[in-house]
Amino acid sequence: MEKIKCQCGHENPFGTILCEACGRPQTEEAKKSKTVDMRYEGSARRSQTYKRTIIDKIWNFFSSVKIGVSIIIAVLVTSAIGTIFPQKLYVPANSEAELAEYYERLYGFFGVIYYKLGFHDMYNSWWFITLIGMLGTSILIASVDRVIPLYKSLKQQRTKRHPSFLKRQRVYGEGSVVDADDALKKSEEKLKELRYNVKVEDGAILAEKNRFSRWGPYVNHTGLLIFLGAVLLRGIPGFYVDETLWLREGETLEIPGAPGYFIENHGFSMETYSDEDNKVFEKAIERSGFIEKNFQTDVSLYQKAEDGIPGQADNIEHVKDYSIVVNKPLTFDGYSIFQMDYRTDELKAMTFQLTEKASGESRGEFTVDLVNPEIAYELSDGTVFELKDYYPDYGGFENGEPVSKSPLPNNPAFFFKMITPEKPKGEISFVAIRQTVEAEENDFQVNFVSADTRNISGLTIRKDKTLYLLLLGGIIFMIGVIQGSYWNHRRIWIQKGENNEVFIASHTNKNWFSLKKEMNQVKEYAGLPGYEDREDKDSFKEEEDSEVWNS
Amino acid sequence: MELIDLSSNLLLVSFIAYMIATIFFGGAVKGAKSQATYNNSRAGMIGIILTIIGFLTHVGYFITRWMASGHAPVSNMFEAVTALGMMLVLAFIVLYIIYKTPSLGLFALPIAIIIIGYASMFPTDVAPLVPSLQSNWLAIHVITTILGEAILAISAVAGVILLLKHVDVKTPSKERFWLEVIVYTIVLCIGFIAITSGFRIAGYEAKFTYVNKNEELAGVVYNMPPLFGMNEYEATTEGKMTPWAEMPAIVDAKKLTTTVWSFFTGTALYLLLRLIFRRPLAAVLKPLTKKANTQLMDEVGYRAVLIGFPVFTLGGLIFAMIWAHEAWSRFWGWDPKEVWALITWLFYAAFLHLRLSRGWEGKKSAWLMVIGFILIMFNFIAVNMILAGLHSYA
Ligand code: HEM
Numbered sequence: 048m049e050k051i052k053c054q055c056g057h058e059n060p061f062g063t064i065l066c067e068a069c070g071r072p073q074t075e076e077a078k079k080s081k082t083v084d085m086r087y088e089g090s091a092r093r094s095q096t097y098k099r100t101i102i103d104k105i106w107n108f109f110s111s112v113k114i115g116v117s118i119i120i121a122v123l124v125t126s127a128i129g130t131i132f133p134q135k136l137y138v139p140a141n142s143e144a145e146l147a148e149y150y151e152r153l154y155g156f157f158g159v160i161y162y163k164l165g166f167h168d169m170y171n172s173w174w175f176i177t178l179i180g181m182l183g184t185s186i187l188i189a190s191v192d193r194v195i196p197l198y199k200s201l202k203q204q205r206t207k208r209h210p211s212f213l214k215r216q217r218v219y220g221e222g223s224v225v226d227a228d229d230a231l232k233k234s235e236e237k238l239k240e241l242r243y244n245v246k247v248e249d250g251a252i253l254a255e256k257n258r259f260s261r262w263g264p265y266v267n268h269t270g271l272l273i274f275l276g277a278v279l280l281r282g283i284p285g286f287y288v289d290e291t292l293w294l295r296e297g298e299t300l301e302i303p304g305a306p307g308y309f310i311e312n313h314g315f316s317m318e319t320y321s322d323e324d325n326k327v328f329e330k331a332i333e334r335s336g337f338i339e340k341n342f343q344t345d346v347s348l349y350q351k352a353e354d355g356i357p358g359q360a361d362n363i364e365h366v367k368d369y370s371i372v373v374n375k376p377l378t379f380d381g382y383s384i385f386q387m388d389y390r391t392d393e394l395k396a397m398t399f400q401l402t403e404k405a406s407g408e409s410r411g412e413f414t415v416d417l418v419n420p421e422i423a424y425e426l427s428d429g430t431v432f433e434l435k436d437y438y439p440d441y442g443g444f445e446n447g448e449p450v451s452k453s454p455l456p457n458n459p460a461f462f463f464k465m466i467t468p469e470k471p472k473g474e475i476s477f478v479a480i481r482q483t484v485e486a487e488e489n490d491f492q493v494n495f496v497s498a499d500t501r502n503i504s505g506l507t508i509r510k511d512k513t514l515y516l517l518l519l520g521g522i523i524f525m526i527g528v529i530q531g532s533y534w535n536h537r538r539i540w541i542q543k544g545e546n547n548e549v550f551i552a553s554h555t556n557k558n559w560f561s562l563k564k565e566m567n568q569v570k571e572y573a574g575l576p577g578y579e580d581r582e583d584k585d586s587f588k589e590e591e592d593s594e595v596w597n598s
Numbered sequence: 599m600e601l602i603d604l605s606s607n608l609l610l611v612s613f614i615a616y617m618i619a620t621i622f623f624g625g626a627v628k629g630a631k632s633q634a635t636y637n638n639s640r641a642g643m644i645g646i647i648l649t650i651i652g653f654l655t656h657v658g659y660f661i662t663r664w665m666a667s668g669h670a671p672v673s674n675m676f677e678a679v680t681a682l683g684m685m686l687v688l689a690f691i692v693l694y695i696i697y698k699t700p701s702l703g704l705f706a707l708p709i710a711i712i713i714i715g716y717a718s719m720f721p722t723d724v725a726p727l728v729p730s731l732q733s734n735w736l737a738i739h740v741i742t743t744i745l746g747e748a749i750l751a752i753s754a755v756a757g758v759i760l761l762l763k764h765v766d767v768k769t770p771s772k773e774r775f776w777l778e779v780i781v782y783t784i785v786l787c788i789g790f791i792a793i794t795s796g797f798r799i800a801g802y803e804a805k806f807t808y809v810n811k812n813e814e815l816a817g818v819v820y821n822m823p824p825l826f827g828m829n830e831y832e833a834t835t836e837g838k839m840t841p842w843a844e845m846p847a848i849v850d851a852k853k854l855t856t857t858v859w860s861f862f863t864g865t866a867l868y869l870l871l872r873l874i875f876r877r878p879l880a881a882v883l884k885p886l887t888k889k890a891n892t893q894l895m896d897e898v899g900y901r902a903v904l905i906g907f908p909v910f911t912l913g914g915l916i917f918a919m920i921w922a923h924e925a926w927s928r929f930w931g932w933d934p935k936e937v938w939a940l941i942t943w944l945f946y947a948a949f950l951h952l953r954l955s956r957g958w959e960g961k962k963s964a965w966l967m968v969i970g971f972i973l974i975m976f977n978f979i980a981v982n983m984i985l986a987g988l989h990s991y992a
Contacts, residue, residue, distance in 0.1 A: 086955070112955040116948050123944040130934040130981075137933075153811070153848050170932045289928075320726045327602050327666050331725035339728050373729035374925050385927040507927045517929070521916045528911060532904040557904075557954065560897040582959075 055209065060196075062096030065089025067203035070212025082581055083215040085554050088204075090196035109181075109188040118182050125178065129169030132161050183275045186268045194265045201258060207251035213540055216552035218563065220578025227547040233573035234541050241565055243539070250543035256536070261556065263531020270524030277516035288382070288510035295393065295418070296501040299349070304508050305382050309349040309363050315389055315502040316343050342386050343372045344504040348379060371506070381510050388505025394456045396499040399478065401430060401465070402492050410467075412496060417456035428468065432493075435462040441479050449477070465491055537562050541575065551578050602724060605662035608655045609680065613714055615652030616687065616707045619645045623703035627889055630700075636889055637698040645703055646694055653691060656684045667724045670737035674725060678744065679717035679978065683710045685748030689902065693752060697898055701890035706755045712787055719794040735921035742913025743939075747974045749906030750946065754971030756899035757964035759887045763895075764961055767881040773961075774880065780968065781879040782868055789864025794856070797822045804838035806831045811847045818852055822859050826851035896959055899967050907946050914939040938977040945973055 050058040057068035064077050065088060072078045072089075083089060094110040097103045108114055132154055140146045150158035150167060165172050213219060224230045227250075235252055238245050243254035281287045288304035299311040318341040322329055332338055349363035369377045376383040394417055401410040411426040417439065424432040438451040441460035449460055460479035467474075470490060477484040478493050539553040551570075555562040559580065569575065622645035630636035660681065663671040671677040690706040693699075727736070758780065765773045804820045808828030818828055827841030828851045845851040868879070875882045918939065919929035930936060949966045952958040958966070 112951055116951050116956075119944050119948045119951070123941050123948070126937050126941055126944075129932065130937050134932055136931070324726060325668065327724040328726045331721075331723040334721065334723060335725075338726055340726065342729050374733040374735075376924065376927070383927065387927065509927050514923070514929075517919075521919075525908060525912060525916065528908045532908055558897055558901065560893050 057203070060091040060199075062091030062093075063089065064091075065200075065212065066209075067200040068205045070204075070208040072211060072215070077215075081215065082217055083212075085216070087193055087197050088200035090200040092192050092196050094192045106188060106192070109185045110192040112189065115182075115185045115189055118178060118185055122175075122178050122182060125169060125175055128166055132158060132167065134170070135168045138167070179275070183272060186271055190265050190268045194262075197261065201261070204253075206246040206248035206253040207542065208253075208540055210542070210544070210550060213542065213550045213552040216540075216554055217582055218553045218559070218566070218578055218580050219551070220576050221544070221548065221550045222576025223547050224549050224574055224576065225547065227543045227549055230549055230573045230575055231541060231543060234569050234575065237569045237572040238539065241568065243537075252539075252541040254539040254541075256538075257534040258536050260531055260534035261536045263527050263529075263534075265527070266530060267524045267527025270520045270522070270527055272520075273523060274517055274520030277513040277520060280513050280516070281511070286512045288508060290508040291387075292506045292508060293390075293503050294344070294346075294506055295395075295503045298418075302382075302384070302508055304510065305380070307351040308366075308379070308382075309351070310384070310506075311347045311349065312504055313345040313347065315391075315504045316345075317341065317389065317391070318343075341372060342389060343370050344386055344389075344506065345370050346377065346384075348377065371504075376509075381512070383509045385507045385509065386504065387507045390503045390505070392500040393503055394459065394498050395501040397459060397480075398496045398498070400494050400496045401426065401432075401467075402494060404490055404492050410491070414499075415459075415461070417459055430468070431466045433464040433466070433473075435464050435475075437461055463493055465489075465493065467491055535561075537565070539566060539569070549576055551575055553578075601662050601666040605659050605666060606722070608659040608662065609714070612652040612656040612659065612684075613711065615648050615655065616711050616714075619648035619652060620704065620707040620711070622648060623700045623707065624886075626700035627704055627886060630889055633891075636700065639700070642698070642700045642703075645700060646691070649687060649691060649694075649703065649707065653684070653687045656687065660684060663724070667726075669727050669731075670741065671724075672740040672744065673727060673731055673736065674720070676717050676720040676722045678740065679720070680714055681741070681744050682748055682751075682978065683713040683717065685745045686710045686713065686751055688745075689749040689752045689906075690755075693898055693902065696901075697894060699890065699894065699898065701759055701887060701895075702752075702756065702898065704886060705759055706752060709751075709755060709784075712784065712791070715791045716787060719791060730925050733921060733925060735917065735924065739913055739917040739921050742909060742917055744913075746906050746908075746910025746913050747942075747978075749902055749909060751971050751974060753899040753902035753906070753967040756895045756902065757967035757971075759890050760892065760895045760899070760964040761961060761968070762880060762884050763887040763890060763892065765880070767878055767884055774878070776965075777880045778878050781883065782864075785868045785871070785879070786860060786864035789862075789867050790856075790860035792867070793822070793859050793863040803835065805834040807834060808832070809847065813847075820852055820855060822855055824851070825855045825858050828852065892960070896963065899964065900953060903946060903949060903967065903970075907943075907950065910946070911943060915943060935977070935981050938973075938981050942970070942973045942977055945970055 049061055051061060051063055051073055052058050053066040053069060053071055053073065055066060055069040055071065057066055059067050059073065063073050065072055065083060067088070067090065070089075072080075072083065077083055077089065092110075093103075094107045098107060132150065135146060138146060138149050140149050146167065147159075147162055150162040152158075154161065161167055169175055231247075231250065231252060234254075235245050235247060238252070238254040241256075243256045246253045246255075290302075290304040292300065292303055292310075294300060294310065294312040296312050296314050299309055302308045302310050317339070319337045320328055320332055320340045322332070324340070328338075345368070347368050348366040350366050352362045352364050354362065366379065371377050371384060371386045373386050376385045378384075396414050396416050398412055398414045400412045402408065403410060410428055410430060413424040413426060413432065415421075415424070415434070420434055420437050422434060424434070426432075436449075438449050438460040439456040439458075440451045440453040441458045442450050442452040444450070449462075451460075458480060460477065460482075463476050463478060464473045465476060466472075467490075474489040474491060475486050476489060476493050477486075478495065480495055480498075483492060483494070535555055535557050537553070537555040540551070542550045544550060551566075553562060553566055559582075563580065566578070570577070622641045626639045626642035626645055627636070629641060630639060636642075660671055663677070672681050686706065687710050690702060690710070694703060761773075761777055765771075765777050767774055767777070798821065802821055802823065804824055806818050806820070806824070806828060808816055808818060809830040810816045810828075817834075823839045824841045826849075827844045829845060829847040829849075831841065831844060831851075833840075841851070841855075845854065871879060871882075918936065922931065922936070923929040949958075949963070949970065952966070953963055
């Protein structure tokens, strides 16, 4: 692309508004205006220069701050709508029909609309994800559009600027002083004292401070992009594991999502606070009845031996023991296992007794493990029970057959064939809790005596390779945002004209009040001419306005 | 004296110190005859010293309560809101030291006082921590977040001063209307505090049973005459008022009752004040802002956002994610409280862009700062009480 050559001899890229070196206006518009837009030093930004092709148009769209802010607001509004009613994730429903029913039952008409529009799963909806994508694109394009030209012009700037540049600054003043050289010398001293980086060249001073803060937005945007990129990566298999495991006390299972690892549950416990913990808690405990103190699963972690068979728990090596509590997950090999949920008192085993009906005499007891029942049980007198059929979650008879509602032992029922010395052919008996059904009248009866229970821990297994990337994004964002917010870029130009005339101008990217406070100090110390802020009509007058003060 | 009683007394001292300090800042503004006396008056000096004393006793409250309970006192509504008040005062002190503006004190301290009063309307019992809160991250995350929110809130105070100064309160306009709405809302908060304390002192109590959302029988105690009854309620205390209406299960009729009572009291108070002054209250407050320098207030507000935004990001998003990952196994779960923190953050991000790149200064930016404060308070109050998710305090 052709270059624009300025009167001062510097060659500027096509599209430049103010000469990178001396600051002379390069466009007709800039020459006519009273103050110039200093946002990006009047440098040549792609979005302001090329406006023809479709790519230009897309580029310009995303680089606009107006569009950027609109996207931010759109994300904000959609997020807010998603909090009106609970999201799908937090609704106890197993099917779409149940979901729909839930929203209708609790929230009526609005609930139905909410569900129909898909707002109940807002953050996974295509339009929400599209918005986030647009946000990322906008951040990227807007930054690239600005940072390179900005960097170039700040690097190329000369100490001595053309007066036409100074005259167009927001804060500007000119006037005669007694001794211009002395004024400049004193200014230099004072500016150095105010920790400005001062450059002097041929009767011109450029005092600059905290230029690095100008890069803050670009650093923080980079952090945001890294963060968003890491979120994207989570969609790729292998980067991210999220599994749930219900582990019964005493059980050892292979950990889902972490092949080759096994975990054994030695016991789940739950504690609540008592008055002994701390007397100050008394009232609070009384008010709410009880307050939970701890949920804990004691586990052992095992790893499959070198020569072990995949998925089998018989050849495994002990790795470590650990007590998983909330806020203290078990971690190994990049995985974390969290205490998330629990169920207490699941049936574990049932004990039965055999009695002879006629005499009421007991013949002995046996115990059935409800998770791994055996095929047959033998009593000391030689009686054998064959377990013909087992219904872990018995739900009554259907078509003359007993049915099980689920594989969980919530309400176990059994078909036994009893082979007693007296009845070697065997008798059939159907036994459930508090219920015994016989096909024909038997001589012997099986009765339920007692049950053992145990707890189940609900564990979540996570592995997230993107965590460090997310954290990195967060840290870079923080650095950038602090860099750009806690410092600001200030520049003061002081130049000598003809006959002891002095020009003074300044620019900052934010916080003009503080800049002017510093300029006032320099002005007073060095006896510089007055100046005015062309954007601030009333403020400085207010300080002297007698009507304000005398009331 | 028990540590916990000492703690409450220290809080009371702060409360009183802030009130007296407000009066001195009022004197500093009123008495100023020039920019120089405005910035360096004796009354202003006493005001800031009292504020600092109040702040130190407030910190004393915080530390003694921490010692008594063994955990950072930011684990329920009372504690969190009180901490917000404390941080607000801290943010004010810092800005006062930089900019020396008594006008800011004249408005910031009353807001802090109302916030502390509001906090005290919640149960003040020291409760032990449930398992998910037992982590060092509780202190780190919540204190940083509240500090960030308090600094951001100060910008709204500067914004209100700027608006009171520059909105024409003589002729009706949209701006005047909304400014009056802001003042009215503050009066409503005072109404809430007044009516709650009133019934508390009177020791009012009415017990009910009701059927909750999950179709279980539950009990509830009202501390105000029950205007609205819970779903299928039945009174268990004799001789109390019968509710006007019964609410469906998804509406918490007790909270609705409190809201309506506060609304009545606040509105009555507002009307009374209007009757006394015979002017919109914004017009009553306007003279107090006359001496606040426009560009200075604008910059104080912006500075507060610039300082507060990174702090809020760190506490409300980054620390929050780290902790959420440790306690709930995921760094982000779209829980309402998380979403509202994100919304607040996006809002201030939008503000910064509008200000830096589109030059929104003065009144425009002041309105945005006020809206930001509304978002923060919404996050504090409504999200905890209405949209209750994992974070619910009350
Ligand atoms: C959630 C998303 C975003 C966050 C948190 C964010 C954050 C920031 C922050 C903190 C600043 C510095 C502001 C100041 O110092 O006052 C900034 C500047 C800026 N941002 Fe963003 N930003 C976001 C999205 C965007 C988008 C979508 C655009 C697209 C147009 C954009 C364009 C800019 C520009 C042009 C600047 C000014 C740069 C300069 O003056 O050198 N940002 N951003």
